[in-house]
Amino acid sequence: MNVHMSEKIMRPDFQGEFTASILAAAASPDLISFAGGLPNPVSFPxxxxxxxxxxxxxxxxxxxxxxxxxxxxxxxxxxxxxxxxxxxxxxxxxxxxxxxxxxxxxxxxxxxxxxxxxxxxxxxxxxxxxxxxxxxxxxxxxxxxxxxxxxxxxxxxxxxxxxxxxxxxxxxxxxxxxxxxxxxxxxxxxxxxxxxxxxxxxxxxxxxxxxxxxxxxxxxxxxxxxxxxxxxxxxxxxxxxxxxxxxxxxxxxxxxxxxxxxxxxxxxxxxxxxxxxxxxxxxxxNDVDAHIEKTKELYRAKANLMMDCMRKYLPEGVTFTPTEGGMFLWATLPDSITSVDLYRAALAKGVAICPGDPFYEIDRGVHTVRLNYSNSTDEIIEKGMKLLGEACAELLGK
Amino acid sequence: MNVHMSEKIMRPDFQGEFTASILAAAASPDLISFAGGLPNPVSFPxxxxxxxxxxxxxxxxxxxxxxxxxxxxxxxxxxxxxxxxxxxxxxxxxxxxxxxxxxxxxxxxxxxxxxxxxxxxxxxxxxxxxxxxxxxxxxxxxxxxxxxxxxxxxxxxxxxxxxxxxxxxxxxxxxxxxxxxxxxxxxxxxxxxxxxxxxxxxxxxxxxxxxxxxxxxxxxxxxxxxxxxxxxxxxxxxxxxxxxxxxxxxxxxxxxxxxxxxxxxxxxxxxxxxxxxxxxxxxxxNDVDAHIEKTKELYRAKANLMMDCMRKYLPEGVTFTPTEGGMFLWATLPDSITSVDLYRAALAKGVAICPGDPFYEIDRGVHTVRLNYSNSTDEIIEKGMKLLGEACAELLGK
CATH class of the missing domain: 3.40.640.10 (Type I PLP-dependent aspartate aminotransferase-like (Major domain))
Incomplete structure (x- = not known):
């Protein structure tokens, strides 16, 4: 039979399709992933x-x-x-x-x-x-x-x-x-x-x-x-x-x-x-505030480490706004490389990141990437950011 | 401010409004209720x-x-x-x-x-x-x-x-x-x-x-x-x-x-x-089949009791189709009384039932009522059906 679905569900879904393709490629457990948005499970009570x-x-x-x-x-x-x-x-x-x-x-x-x-x-x-x-x-x-x-x-x-x-x-x-x-x-x-x-x-x-x-x-x-x-x-x-x-x-x-x-x-x-x-x-x-304090300390350390790594490993021309909380950092690449370029180059080195494109209603081929720091060990952050920096430098021909 | 909601959510909702008015009236814990559709909690593992x-x-x-x-x-x-x-x-x-x-x-x-x-x-x-x-x-x-x-x-x-x-x-x-x-x-x-x-x-x-x-x-x-x-x-x-x-x-x-x-x-x-x-x-x-068997035995006894009570207490002219499972019985009233008439008369006697109206897309002022047997004790079924019978007989002028 032919299922005749609604017009609204058949409309193009850029966000969904883009994300699905990224997630499919980034699904391997061997990858270092900064692409997701998971809380750190060590914080679960x-x-x-x-x-x-x-x-x-x-x-x-x-x-x-x-x-x-x-x-x-x-x-x-x-x-x-x-x-x-x-x-x-x-x-x-x-x-x-x-x-x-x-x-x-x-x-x-x-x-x-x-x-x-x-x-x-x-x-x-x-x-x-x-x-x-x-x-x-x-x-x-x-x-x-x-x-x-x-x-x-x-x-x-x-x-x-x-x-x-x-x-x-x-x-x-x-x-x-x-x-x-x-x-x-x-x-x-x-x-x-x-x-x-x-x-x-x-x-x-x-x-x-x-x-x-x-x-x-x-x-x-x-x-x-x-x-x-x-x-x-x-x-x-x-x-x-x-x-x-x-x-x-x-x-x-x-x-x-x-x-x-x-x-x-x-x-x-x-x-x-x-x-x-x-x-x-x-x-x-339970004292949920005390619990939240512990989570914040954990994330503060991870955010600081990732920001240090960004300063240390990412080539000149890549910028980011320091954060004071939450789970993400947002980097802007030089005009000569798109976030999808970097996504591909990083994936080849075993690191998954989230290109900025699906977060925009209109803009495409953007130069921004989202990096999640909450859900990685310190070792992984260090190792992954170093590889990301190498991928970036190669793309920039440095 | 004026919140400008969507046209679709502002469309009349007969089912929702009818049910809300019934549930509001039938919410008292002192009522005997055959109006709902809850499983019997004694069956919960x-x-x-x-x-x-x-x-x-x-x-x-x-x-x-x-x-x-x-x-x-x-x-x-x-x-x-x-x-x-x-x-x-x-x-x-x-x-x-x-x-x-x-x-x-x-x-x-x-x-x-x-x-x-x-x-x-x-x-x-x-x-x-x-x-x-x-x-x-x-x-x-x-x-x-x-x-x-x-x-x-x-x-x-x-x-x-x-x-x-x-x-x-x-x-x-x-x-x-x-x-x-x-x-x-x-x-x-x-x-x-x-x-x-x-x-x-x-x-x-x-x-x-x-x-x-x-x-x-x-x-x-x-x-x-x-x-x-x-x-x-x-x-x-x-x-x-x-x-x-x-x-x-x-x-x-x-x-x-x-x-x-x-x-x-x-x-x-x-x-x-x-x-x-x-x-x-x-x-x-766990053996879920054994668990389901126990629930079925419980509901079988309750269904049989309610059907017995319907035969015993409901006046001539009220019909129902015997059931072999599930949680509900469905009665049809004589043409001279609607299910909402019976709902009101029964409520005055402390018994809540569910009038058939909201289950129909088009028909209104119907003569059918839904009775739930799964969630009442045997005493309540007996007592409630007797009162329902009295309400019914009074409406029929018997």
Missing amino acids: VEAMEKATAKVLAENGVQALQYSGTQGLPALRAWIAKRYETMGVYDVTADDIIITNGSQQALAMLGMCMIDPGDKVLVENPTYLVALQSFHMFDPKIIPVQINPDGIDCEKLSETVKANPDAKFIYVIPNFQNPTGLSYTKEVHDKVVEILKGTDILLIEDNPYRELRFAGEATDSFGKELGEQCCMLGTFSKIVAPGMRIGWICVRNKELKAKLLSYKSTADLHTNIFSQLVLAQYLQD | VEAMEKATAKVLAENGVQALQYSGTQGLPALRAWIAKRYETMGVYDVTADDIIITNGSQQALAMLGMCMIDPGDKVLVENPTYLVALQSFHMFDPKIIPVQINPDGIDCEKLSETVKANPDAKFIYVIPNFQNPTGLSYTKEVHDKVVEILKGTDILLIEDNPYRELRFAGEATDSFGKELGEQCCMLGTFSKIVAPGMRIGWICVRNKELKAKLLSYKSTADLHTNIFSQLVLAQYLQD
Whole structure:
């Protein structure tokens, strides 16, 4: 038979196809890989999770295995609501939180609830590639706005907002953005608030890496100033563990919240309650801040090592912006080599990197690469960066 | 601000609104409820799950907490593939299976991959209300085909297929259908195969209740005869536990499988790997067939009791089709009372039932009600059915 699939799923998917081809080539376990975005497993609280699980099954075994509510476990939502105080937002309640299957699901839910074909959506340029993929499912017109070392380009944002007051939302990652590792300064943060206030453009703040700051000071969440004009997305993937797929949307607009819940109930009824209970128990019985501190120390050392290696091994002409947290570094190559050139040359030497291309809505053949430092041993970082430097130098004919 | 949501999410949602109003009224814990669709928690293998979890975290703690593949855990997929042998399908491999967040997510994934606005979709009339809701998100033209005590009406199906050869798919629940509790006979099964063979209409077989047959004999899966023309949906929710949200799609058409995986990767990256590992460990270390036997004995007794009570307490003119498995009974009221009349009258007596209306795409003010027997004690079934009988008799003026 011929399966006649939907037009929307048959549209070209540059991000998906590009990434699939990269991942297929980079799948060998013998490769040194800076291409992925995995947390370091030594940071996973396996023993504490085992204790939490035993407690949950002993005390709430039936609840953990039965169907449950679409919005998510109240105790877990209350913990998340309280956590917003550390981000400068004091009026969040458990009722504002929807538990999702990782914050990735939040993107799909917001896409469904906000985007009709042709609707305008603003994003940072470059931005998280799976956010682009996810929004593309709903066929919007995506308008990228340049991101600078201090955050989104406010002049360009201001122009774009004036020219597109009917844009549905702007999607931003203000802390240690994926892919660039860049963060918004307080100044840029305040200007963004000024530009968006009074418009009907929703700000979607994706914030998976904010808690992983090992230097400098973080800006508060946009929800502080923008209130219900801001949806705040979060996840336990980077601070506890990604395998349980537990993230959230903090949504304070009541109409939008009702529709997000209605859609989630048709999309999968509810998020795994077994894991929600285990996670809530883990958070109750353990000092998660102490746990995060340890992870930050680990990542700080790895980031510093990788930056040292970049200075030491990468040839002149390759630049990068030092980072103060998160999981990625972002390098810019000289005009004479594209990131795909370097990807190929590095792969030949046994090192996988992530070319910048799929993080852009429009630009292709770019000169930027994303390097992940969180998930490699120190030895591997040293060895891999040296090989990457050699690949780079050969391409530059040095 | 005004949040400008998508047109598709703002469309009227009869199923969602009707169900929400019923659930709100029926939420009191003091009510006797036959309205829901929960498995009986005494059937949950809490202790075995605790042992499985301890083993997984001790042996594969890091894997359980790290990101993992979109398609799902290979060992779990292999178990599911093998299980199809009990349904007459011998050529399923682990590679044909995609693990989903309950089979509910499979519906959303198939809706996304198959339906553009206006596309034709065939369903049984009545059918699972959240399937209707899920498909509605993609704005199809849904064409309902009557279901009879022996399965879908083949004469009507044949006419409908002839008149709509461009239909994208037909969605069926061949065993103990939700809401009607009805199953397809072998004769109807074979006729459906005959009608669909040679067309480009995909058959989506949703089969959550097949393993819960306590009398009679089940038909094989449609995948036996229809091969890649059939997507088979399944779930562990009714045979092990729903709280973990683990279901699957068995899809043997390679193009469709690639698109389903691509969409799932943008929708939530992957299903909770912690629960997948625990479930796979549980299945390896326990005799799930013996477990299912116990659940069936439990449900058989409850179904028989409820049927006895229906004969004893419901006034003449109320009919039902005896069931041989699953979780539901389906009663038809005399023409003079609608199911919503009975819902209100029963609620006043402290009993919640589920009116038939939201299970129909078109019909309203119907005379059918769904009664769940799996999740009540014997005392509650007896007491509740007596009250329901009284409510019914009063409405009939008897």
